[in-house]
Amino acid sequence: MNFLSDPRWSEAWGHLGDYLGSHVRVSLAAIALGLLVSLPLAIVARNRPVLRSLLLSLASIVQTVPGLALLALFYPLLLAAASLTLKWFGFGFSAFGFLPAVLALALYSMLPVLRNTVTGLRGIEPQVLEAAQGVGMTPLQSLVQVELPLALPVMMAGVRTAAVWVIGTATLSTPIGQTSLGNYIFAGLQTQNWVFVLFGCAAAALLALAVDQLLALLESGLKARSRLRTALGGAGIAALIAATLVPSLARTPANYVVGAKTFAEQYVLAALIGERLRDAGHSATTRAGLGSNVIFQALVNGDIDVYVDYSGTLWTNQFHHMGLKPRQQLLADLKAELARQDVTLLGELGFENAYALVMPKKRAEKYGIHSVSDLATIAPALSIAGDYEFFSRPEWTALRTAYGLNFREQRQMQPDFMYAAVASGEVDVIAGYTSDGLIAKYDLVTLSDPKAVIPPYDAVLLLAPKRAEDQALRDALRPLLGRIDIATMREANLRAAGGDGNASPDAVARWLWDKIQSKK
Amino acid sequence: MPDAALITFDHVAKSFDGGRGAKSVLAVDDVSLAVAAGEFLAIVGSSGSGKTTLLRLANRLIEADRGRITIDGEDVRAADPVSLRRRIGYVFQSGGLFPHMSVAANIGITPRLKGERESDIAARIDELLDLVRLDRNEFRDRFPHELSGGQRQRVGVARALAAKPKIVLMDEPFGALDPLTRDALGDDYRALHKKLGLTTVMITHDMTEAILLADRIAVMRGGRLLAQGTPPELAQSDDAYVVKLLRTPRRQAERLNALLPKGGT
Numbered sequence: 001m002n003f004l005s006d007p008r009w010s011e012a013w014g015h016l017g018d019y020l021g022s023h024v025r026v027s028l029a030a031i032a033l034g035l036l037v038s039l040p041l042a043i044v045a046r047n048r049p050v051l052r053s054l055l056l057s058l059a060s061i062v063q064t065v066p067g068l069a070l071l072a073l074f075y076p077l078l079l080a081a082a083s084l085t086l087k088w089f090g091f092g093f094s095a096f097g098f099l100p101a102v103l104a105l106a107l108y109s110m111l112p113v114l115r116n117t118v119t120g121l122r123g124i125e126p127q128v129l130e131a132a133q134g135v136g137m138t139p140l141q142s143l144v145q146v147e148l149p150l151a152l153p154v155m156m157a158g159v160r161t162a163a164v165w166v167i168g169t170a171t172l173s174t175p176i177g178q179t180s181l182g183n184y185i186f187a188g189l190q191t192q193n194w195v196f197v198l199f200g201c202a203a204a205a206l207l208a209l210a211v212d213q214l215l216a217l218l219e220s221g222l223k224a225r226s227r228l229r230t231a232l233g234g235a236g237i238a239a240l241i242a243a244t245l246v247p248s249l250a251r252t253p254a255n256y257v258v259g260a261k262t263f264a265e266q267y268v269l270a271a272l273i274g275e276r277l278r279d280a281g282h283s284a285t286t287r288a289g290l291g292s293n294v295i296f297q298a299l300v301n302g303d304i305d306v307y308v309d310y311s312g313t314l315w316t317n318q319f320h321h322m323g324l325k326p327r328q329q330l331l332a333d334l335k336a337e338l339a340r341q342d343v344t345l346l347g348e349l350g351f352e353n354a355y356a357l358v359m360p361k362k363r364a365e366k367y368g369i370h371s372v373s374d375l376a377t378i379a380p381a382l383s384i385a386g387d388y389e390f391f392s393r394p395e396w397t398a399l400r401t402a403y404g405l406n407f408r409e410q411r412q413m414q415p416d417f418m419y420a421a422v423a424s425g426e427v428d429v430i431a432g433y434t435s436d437g438l439i440a441k442y443d444l445v446t447l448s449d450p451k452a453v454i455p456p457y458d459a460v461l462l463l464a465p466k467r468a469e470d471q472a473l474r475d476a477l478r479p480l481l482g483r484i485d486i487a488t489m490r491e492a493n494l495r496a497a498g499g500d501g502n503a504s505p506d507a508v509a510r511w512l513w514d515k516i517q518s519k520k
Numbered sequence: 521m522p523d524a525a526l527i528t529f530d531h532v533a534k535s536f537d538g539g540r541g542a543k544s545v546l547a548v549d550d551v552s553l554a555v556a557a558g559e560f561l562a563i564v565g566s567s568g569s570g571k572t573t574l575l576r577l578a579n580r581l582i583e584a585d586r587g588r589i590t591i592d593g594e595d596v597r598a599a600d601p602v603s604l605r606r607r608i609g610y611v612f613q614s615g616g617l618f619p620h621m622s623v624a625a626n627i628g629i630t631p632r633l634k635g636e637r638e639s640d641i642a643a644r645i646d647e648l649l650d651l652v653r654l655d656r657n658e659f660r661d662r663f664p665h666e667l668s669g670g671q672r673q674r675v676g677v678a679r680a681l682a683a684k685p686k687i688v689l690m691d692e693p694f695g696a697l698d699p700l701t702r703d704a705l706g707d708d709y710r711a712l713h714k715k716l717g718l719t720t721v722m723i724t725h726d727m728t729e730a731i732l733l734a735d736r737i738a739v740m741r742g743g744r745l746l747a748q749g750t751p752p753e754l755a756q757s758d759d760a761y762v763v764k765l766l767r768t769p770r771r772q773a774e775r776l777n778a779l780l781p782k783g784g785t
Contacts, residue, residue, distance in 0.1 A: 131616035133581060135630050135679065136606030149620050 008195040011504055012184060017244075018285075020203060022179035024244040026098060027170045030105030031163055038110045042117035043143065052118060059111035067169040070108060074100035075176050075294055096294070096303040097287075101173035101180075108169055109162035116158025120151030156219035160212050167208040171200065175262065175291040177298055181207070186289035190263050192416075192497055193504065210240065256473065259295050259307035260288040263415075264496040264505075265353065265435060265489065269308045269459070271509035273477065280476035292317070300341055302466045306473065309462055310353055312455035314338070316394060324398070327456040334460075342465035346474065347481040351435055351489040354457035355395050356446040357384075358432035360423060364445050371448040375429065376403040382428035383409040385418050390431045398453040416497075419444065435459075435486060437494025459484070483516045491515075526687060526719045527555040527578060532587030534573055547573040549743035550587070557686075560713055560720045562734035564727055564765065570743040571723045575689050578721070579608045591687065606630055609680030609688035609718075614696045615672040617664040623649075623675050624660045630683040648678040653708060670701035677709060681716070688713075690722040694729065706733050728769040739765060 045052040062070070078095035085091055093099065124147055132142040148155075171182030184200025187193065214236040221229030256277050260270035270286045277284040287304055296318055298304045311334055315321050319337055324330070335345045357372055369375050375382075384407045390396055391410060399405055407429070413421060419438035422430040432439060434446055434457070461481070467473050492515075496508045534548040548570045555561050565571040576582040577589055580601040589596045596604060617626050627648055628641045649656045652674040664672055673693060680688050693709075694702045710733050713720050724730050730737045731751045738748040739762050747754060747762045754762060 127612060127614070127616045128618060130581065131612050131618065134579070134605060134610040134612065134616070136602055136633050136683075137629075138602050141633065146618055146620075 006195055006500075007507075008193060008504055009199070011506070012196055012199040015183070016203065019179060019181050019183050019200075020207070021244045023167070023170055023181045023204070023207065024241060026101050026105065026173060026178055026180060027163075027167045028241060029098075029102045030166050030170070031109055031159075033102060033106040034109030034113060034162060034166070035159065037106065038113035039117060042114050043121070045114075046118050046121045055114055056111075056118070059114050062107050063111045067104075067108065068172045068175070071101060071104045071169075071173055071176050072291065074104040075291075075297075078103070079297060094301060094303055096298045096301060097173075097177035097179075100176050101170065101178035105166045105170055105173070109166045112158040112161035112165070113155070114158075116161075117151065117155050120154030120158075121147055123154065124150050153219060153223050156215065156222070160215045160219070163211050163215060164208045167211060168204060171204050174289040176294055177287055177290055177303060179287065183289060186262060187267060187505070190267060190289070192264075211237070214240065254283040254285040256282055256284040256306065257304045258284055258286045259290055259298060259304035260286060261292050261295055261307075262289050265493050266308065267505040268492055268496050268508045268512065269349075271505040272480065272512055273306060273308075273461075275506075275509055275513065276476050276480065277473070280472065282472065282476065296462075299462055299464050300343060302464045305464045305467050306477070307462055308349065308459050310457040311348075311460055312354065312457040314460075315455060322394060324453065324455045326452070327458070330456055331458065331460075338462070342468060344463040344465075344468050346461040346463055346477060349459040349461065349480060349484045350482045351459055351484050351486040352457045353433050353435040353459060353489075355390065355393075355431050355454055356434045356449070357399075357429055358419075358422060358439060358444050358446050359429045360425075361443050361445040363428075364447070369447065371450050372399065372403050372405070373450055375447055376405050379405050379407050379429075382407055383411065384429045384431065385411045385413045385421060385427040386431035387415045387418070388412050395454050396431070399449075402451045402453040435489045435493060437490045437492070437497055440490055441494055459489075480516070483519070484512070488512070488515055525554040526557040526559075526592055527721065528588075528590045529553040529574070529577070530588040530590075532574070532577060532584050532589060534570075534577060534582060534585050546743050548577065548584075551740075551743075551745045552587075553738055553745060553748065555719060555721055557719055558717055560710070560722070560733065560735045561738060562722050562724055562730035562736070563738045563740060564724055564730045565740035566725055568742075569740040571740045572691055573743075574740065575691055575721060575723050578689060579605045579610060581605075606634055606683055607685055607687075609683070609685040611673075611676050611680045611688065611690040611693045613692045614669070615664070615676040617672060617675060617679070619664050621663075622660070623654075623662050623664070623667070626664070626675055627678045627682050629679065634683060644682060645678075648681060651681070651712060652678045654678075668701075669697050670705060673697065673705060674708075677705075677712070681712070686717075686719060688718050688720045690720065692723050692725070695724070695726075702729075709733075727765045728772065731769055 041055055045055050065073075075095055078093075078100050082093050082095050085093065128146065128150070129142065132146045137145065170178075170180050171185055173180050174182035174186045181200045181204045184196045184203070188196030188198075188200060214233050216233075217229055217236065218233030221227070221231070221233055258270045258273045258277070260266040267288055270288055274284040274286055287298075290298065292313070295304070295307055296309065296314070299307060311331055315330060315334055319334075325333065331348070338345050357375065359369070364370070367374075367378060369378075386396070391412065411427060413430075415433070418430045418432060419436065419442050421427050422444065423442035432444070432446070438444075439446065461477055463470070463473065492508050492512045495511060496503055496505065502508075502511075529551050532548055532551050533546065535544045535546045537544050551570075551574060563571045563574065573582060577584050578591065578596070580596055580599075591599070591604070591608070618629070621629070624642075624645045627645045631641045631644060645660065646656045649659060654671060654674055659667075659671070659675075664675070667675065676693070680690075694705055697705065706729065712718070722730075722734065727737075736748060736750055737754055739746045739754070739759075741761055746759050747757045755766060757763065
C-alpha cells in the first residue's frame, strides 16, 4: 500500500479539528494565565532583589520538573483542593482535564516571561528613568509610557519562548484527561500507529511555529511602530484562535464519554464501546490515553461515563488489598466496594488480562514445563524479564514465596519488546499479559498457576455514579458482556499491533464486533 | 541677597548610604544659597562636589535630610513632587531623551502629562523647535538616535521649556559637545533665558563656561559651598580652591590675547 494512501492519514485528519481546537484552547488559556501572573510579579519584583531572586529560582525549579510529572502532580493536588472546597464552601470542581493542564502549563510558562520582563525592565538606562521622573511622570506613567515600551522587545522574546514551550508541553496533557495533539502521539505510541505519531508531532510543531512567527510579526510591528505589521500579527493570532475554536464550539457535546487507559487493548475496547453507543443512536466521544490512577477518579467524578478496568488492578491498586481471594469471591467483594463509591460494575467482558509467566512453546515442551511449579525446579538457571512495575508488585512476591521461584537474573523491559526478547532467547521467561496478541504471534505459552496466587484480572465494565440508573447505556453495552473470550481479545490485540491501515482502534473494534456477532 | 529669591536652600544637607558596611557619604553639607528671579546661576565643582545632588534636591529627584528648600516661597516638602517637577524644566546631561519617542513626542511630554489639548501641544512643539533653532518639518518626526549630540541637546532644552516653566535646572547640559556646538548652544540658551525671563541654575565643571554664561557663580567642593558671587566678586576670594579654579580661564584668556591678533575677525 502506498504510504500516503494509508487510511490512517484520513483518520488522523478527521480528529484534527477536535484535537487542535482543544490544544489551542488549553495552550492559550495557560499562556494568558501565565502572563497575567508573571507580568505583575516581574514588575513588582524588578526593584526588589530578594523577591526577584526568589521568584526566578522558584520558576527555574518548576522548569526542572519534567513536563509530564508536573502535569501529573496537578491532578491529585486539584483533587485534594476540590474536596476541600466541597467541604468548606459546598462546591467542588473537576480536577480532570482542562483545569490541571492549564495550571501546570501556566506554571511552566512563567520562567521565560518572568526572566525576560525583569531583564528588559532592568536593562533600561538609568538616565532614561531619571528623565521620566524629571519631566513629571508618576511611577505608573513612567512604567506604562517609558519602561514597558522600552522593555517590550525583550519581553516579547520571553512570551514567544513561553508560547512555544507551552504548545509543545501541552501534548503531555493527554494522560490527565485534556484532549490535545498529544492524543495522536500517545495513541500512536501505544498502538504502534506511526502515522498518528508523525501526524501529532508535525501538527504540534507547525502550530508552535505558526504562533511563534505571528508573535514575531507582532513584535517587529510594535518595535518599528508599524501599525500594519502589528495589525497583521494580531489578526493572524486572532484568526488562528477563531479557526480552532469555532468548530469545536459549534459542535454539540456528546452524550457519553468513554475512557481508555494508555495501552492498545484499552483503545480498541473504548472504540468498541463508542461504536455500540453510536449504533444505539447516542453520541459518544473517547477520552483516551488516561493514566491508570487518573481514570478511576475521572469515572467517580463523572468526567467520563464508562470504561473497562481489570478486577485485580482495582483490587490491589485502587482499594489497596494485599490478600487474594478466589475469582468469584473477589469479583463479588469488588462489586460491593465499588458500590460504596456509587460506581456500577456492569459485568465482565469474558476475558482476563492477567500477569502470567510466559515462555516459548517449544522450550516449554522440551523441558516438560506446564506450570509455574514445573518452572521452579529449573529457574535458578534461567533469566526472567518483566515490565517496569512487575517486580515490585504483590504478584511477584506471591509467586516467589508460593513456588520458591529463584531466577539467575531478572531484568526490566518495555512491554512491547519483552515478547520478542523471550522468543529470540534473549531471556528465558517473561512476565507477560495473558490477553496480549504477541503470545500467539511468537508461538509462546502461558504457564498455569496451580496454587492460584496471581489474582484474577477479569476485564469489567464500570459505569460512572451518574449513569447508575441509565437504562439506555446498560442496554447498549449488555451485548458485550461475556462475549469476548481470551482468544478473540488476543487476536484483536495482535491486529491492533499490526502497524498497518487495519490496525487503527476503530478498524479493530469493527472486526471485534463482527466476530462477536458471528459467534451468536 | 535679592529680596525676590525664587529658589532658596537653607542649611540643606544630604548624605548617601555608602552601601553595605561602608560609611555614609555627606554629599551636600549645610548649604545655604538663594537664586533670584531672572537670575542665571552656575554651580561649579569637580565630580563628587555635590553639585548635581544640590540641583536634584530642588525638584525632589532627591529628598533632603536636613534644612529647607523653597521654590517661589513654598517649601518643596509641602509640594507634590510630580506637579513640582512639571513646573520646573530640567535639562539632562546628554539629553536624556526617550529613545522610543519622536522629537515631537519628547518635547510635548510634560504638557501631555498635564493633560493639555493636543492642538495646543502641536503648536507649542513647532514654536519650541523654532526657538531652539531646529527645522520643524525636518526634525519633528525624527527619533533621538537619528540626531547629532547638539541636536539632541537642543531637543532636551525644548522639552524642558515645553510646559512654560519659570525655572530651568540644567545638569551639565553642554558637557559632552564639541567646542563649536557647545559655544553656539550656550549662546542660544543664554538668549532664550533672557527672552523668556527664565531663572536658570546650571551645573558645570567648566569655570570658563560658567563665567561666560552665568550672572553669578557658586563654587562647591566636598559637599560644601565655598564661595558665591559674580565673576568679579569671585576674583576677590581668598579661598585657595576658588583662586585655582579662576586661574585656568584667566591664563587661557591671557594666552589667547597674546596669540591671536587683536581686532581681526
